[in-house]
Amino acid sequence: MFSVLKIATRNLMRYRRRTLLTALLITVGVMAVLLFVSVSGSFKAMMVGQITDSMLGHVQVHRKGYVASIDSLPLNLNLKPGAVAKVEKALKDIPGVAASSPRVKFGAMFSNFTETTNIRLNAVTPDREAATVPLLPKRISEGTVEEGLVAKGKILIPALLAKGMKVGIGDTVVLVATNRDGSVNGRTFVVQGVLDAISGPGGRDGTIHIDDARTLLRMSEGEISEIAVRVSDVGAVNRVTAALETALGGETNQQGKPVFEVHGWEKLSPFASIARMIDLLTLFVQVILVAIVLVSVMNVMMMAVFERIREIGTIAAIGTPPGTILALFLTEGVLLGIVGAVIGTAASLIAIAGINAAQLTFQFGQQDNLPLHAATNPGSIALISAIVIGVAVFGSLQPAWRASRMDPNTALRHV
Amino acid sequence: MSIITARAVKKTYVAGDVEVEAIRGVDFDIPAGSFAAFVGPSGSGKSTLLNMIGCLDRPTGGTLEVAGTDVGGFTPKQAAAFRATTIGFIFQDFNLLPVLTVYENIEYPLVMVQKRPADERRKRIAALLEDIGMADQAGKLPSQLSGGQKQRVAVARALVGSPQVVLADEPTANLDTATAHRIIDLMRRMRDEFGTTFIFSTHDPKVMAEAETTFELEDGRLTRTTQEASHV
Ligand SMILES: Nc1ncnc2c1ncn2[C@@H]1O[C@H](COP(=O)(O)OP(=O)(O)OP(=O)(O)O)[C@@H](O)[C@H]1O
Ligand SMILES: [Mg+2]
Numbered sequence: 001m002f003s004v005l006k007i008a009t010r011n012l013m014r015y016r017r018r019t020l021l022t023a024l025l026i027t028v029g030v031m032a033v034l035l036f037v038s039v040s041g042s043f044k045a046m047m048v049g050q051i052t053d054s055m056l057g058h059v060q061v062h063r064k065g066y067v068a069s070i071d072s073l074p075l076n077l078n079l080k081p082g083a084v085a086k087v088e089k090a091l092k093d094i095p096g097v098a099a100s101s102p103r104v105k106f107g108a109m110f111s112n113f114t115e116t117t118n119i120r121l122n123a124v125t126p127d128r129e130a131a132t133v134p135l136l137p138k139r140i141s142e143g144t145v146e147e148g149l150v151a152k153g154k155i156l157i158p159a160l161l162a163k164g165m166k167v168g169i170g171d172t173v174v175l176v177a178t179n180r181d182g183s184v185n186g187r188t189f190v191v192q193g194v195l196d197a198i199s200g201p202g203g204r205d206g207t208i209h210i211d212d213a214r215t216l217l218r219m220s221e222g223e224i225s226e227i228a229v230r231v232s233d234v235g236a237v238n239r240v241t242a243a244l245e246t247a248l249g250g251e252t253n254q255q256g257k258p259v260f261e262v263h264g265w266e267k268l269s270p271f272a273s274i275a276r277m278i279d280l281l282t283l284f285v286q287v288i289l290v291a292i293v294l295v296s297v298m299n300v301m302m303m304a305v306f307e308r309i310r311e312i313g314t315i316a317a318i319g320t321p322p323g324t325i326l327a328l329f330l331t332e333g334v335l336l337g338i339v340g341a342v343i344g345t346a347a348s349l350i351a352i353a354g355i356n357a358a359q360l361t362f363q364f365g366q367q368d369n370l371p372l373h374a375a376t377n378p379g380s381i382a383l384i385s386a387i388v389i390g391v392a393v394f395g396s397l398q399p400a401w402r403a404s405r406m407d408p409n410t411a412l413r414h415v
Numbered sequence: 416m417s418i419i420t421a422r423a424v425k426k427t428y429v430a431g432d433v434e435v436e437a438i439r440g441v442d443f444d445i446p447a448g449s450f451a452a453f454v455g456p457s458g459s460g461k462s463t464l465l466n467m468i469g470c471l472d473r474p475t476g477g478t479l480e481v482a483g484t485d486v487g488g489f490t491p492k493q494a495a496a497f498r499a500t501t502i503g504f505i506f507q508d509f510n511l512l513p514v515l516t517v518y519e520n521i522e523y524p525l526v527m528v529q530k531r532p533a534d535e536r537r538k539r540i541a542a543l544l545e546d547i548g549m550a551d552q553a554g555k556l557p558s559q560l561s562g563g564q565k566q567r568v569a570v571a572r573a574l575v576g577s578p579q580v581v582l583a584d585e586p587t588a589n590l591d592t593a594t595a596h597r598i599i600d601l602m603r604r605m606r607d608e609f610g611t612t613f614i615f616s617t618h619d620p621k622v623m624a625e626a627e628t629t630f631e632l633e634d635g636r637l638t639r640t641t642q643e644a645s646h647v
């Protein structure tokens with residue numbers, strides 16, 4: 001039994017070295033892309049995870065204009081209880097929302113009775129905050145987690161402040177804050193823990209219980225500064241953001257201006273541009289792969305057709321239909337692509353296993369010793385293989401077409 | 416019944432502004448089952464004529480009928496389909512496919528062109544391998560064969576699809592005299608066995624003598640037709 005496949009395979013084996021070199025080139029290309037995609041992909045996922053899970057959350061809802069003046073933590077741009085209820089209701093109706101956490105954010109004076117400095121504070125409902133940013137409790141490097149995160153009357157202070165003010169666990173400190181009406185109030189807190197700093201917004205904030213904040217700021221009603229939202233799948237951030245915007249977009253004030261603003265984490269963190277850069281680089285590396293496969297397959301197949309003009313003339317004279325001749329050369333080119341893709345994928349999987357076994361670590365922002373875990377998902381393997389094979393088809397199409405259209409008489413006379 | 420009928424067949428090649436009249440109007444009939452040769456000096460038009468009969472080239476004038484079909488107006492696709500079923504080719508340089516074994520080279524037209532069932536192929540190829548005396552070499556690649564052996568395989572490949580006409584343009588030009596005679600003998604035996612019409616070209620007088628009908632060409636014109644006495 002023999003067939004198009006058999007003849008194509010034998011013709012590839014006929015120029016063993018050339019076939020091997022071309023397959024090797026494709027293999028190296030596939031390896032480069034797969035390794036890059038898996039390392040950069042897991043780096044990106046880790047980075048996004050660090051940003052969203054230790055402070056930011058995936059999506060945040062504020063009163064319109066809050067984010068623009070977020071540096072001053074304005075209390076006059078808080079959301080009133082009625083507005084908060086609307087957001088809570090909208091969140092309940094949107095699928096894919098895993099948790100949400102209302103927060104009061106404000107600036108205060110921090111005193112250890114001998115020295116005073118400034119502190120930014122994030123006041124939260126402990127269990128909801130811990131569910132929304134699950135890495136936050138893990139940032140407590142000294143002290144303990146109480147009541148899910150922070151107990152009433154206690155405070156988690158950033159590491160730099162603890163060091164600078166020489167404050168330790170169990171020490172009593174004073175927070176003095178000015179409320180929206182300009183009246184000043186102070187309260188004592190016991191230091192429950194020290195928070196490791198992280199890069200990005202809110203990474204050096206202290207944390208207290210939301211009820212303490214309301215007492216300190218003499219809030220008469222349950223107003224908040226923001227609601228942070230966690231989605232169950234990071235890929236759904238844009239969908240949830242859009243759904244929230246739709247659900248809340250209809251809310252307008254007396255002047256007809258929208259009441260709310262909704263931001264995905266990418267809009268809130270400067271690291272989003274790094275994530276986008278990684279995506280861009282991935283695309284760029286894939287374009288290089290396409291170029292490698294296209295040029296090498298096309299080159300080999302053009303040579304193959306040129307070298308075999310008389311053979312093409314012979315089989316055409318015998319009566320081989322043009323479609324069969326096309327298939328012969330197309331199969332040859334595609335086989336080359338498949339061999340490269342298969343060997344490349346296998347080699348990449350071995351290399352990835354090697355990277356993971358080596359337990360490499362890297363540094364991101366203030367965090368050190370983050371494990372470099374290269375993960376390959378079947379989706380990207382399938383995509384890369386499809387690209388390689390698709391481009392191999394494309395690259396052999398022109399030479400194969402030329403072979404199939406050859407005039408047998410002219411081809412037979414070719415010397 | 417003639418299997419080839421040529422009437423005022425002409426072929427003019429145009430290369431730039433130079434016109435070459437390769438065939439200047441020839442008339443002939445070749446009966447089915449003939450063992451015929453076109454002979455003549457180099458450039459006399461032998462290959463041109465065989466190519467037109469084999470539908471690899473089209474006449475620029477006159478009418479040419481092969482196996483009852485006017486082949487003058489064939490499109491390339493029609494010509495390919497016609498060649499696939501009606502014509503077998505033997506080439507001067509053997510033109511076996513180097514990646515296929517002897518057996519596979521003979522099998523090629525049955526698989527890739529005529530798409531015949533496997534058991535039919537097996538029987539037919541086994542019989543032909545016996546006929547050409549290569550049954551013990553079936554697994555060899557062309558590179559392992561002598562010129563004479565290659566041409567025997569080519570004869571089998573030309574016959575395997577049961578064509579009505581086998582065309583051989585200078586089939587012995589690359590062979591020594593003794594081998595050339597054995598190939599011509601083989602071709603005639605095949606004609607005797609299957610009744611296939613064999614038409615070949617040569618400029619070797621000794622090979623020419625083996626043909627039963629001889630058409631002499633000179634400068635694109637038929638100058639003489641010789642019929643062996645027993646075939647008149
Ligand atoms: N494709 C072509 N284009 C232009 N001229 C051609 C072409 N093919 C053949 N000729 C010319 O036609 C004439 C006849 O050539 P042909 O090949 O038929 O001769 P031949 O008898 O087969 O010669 P030889 O014994 O050398 O094979 C020659 O003058 C040749 O140059
Ligand atoms: Mg010739």
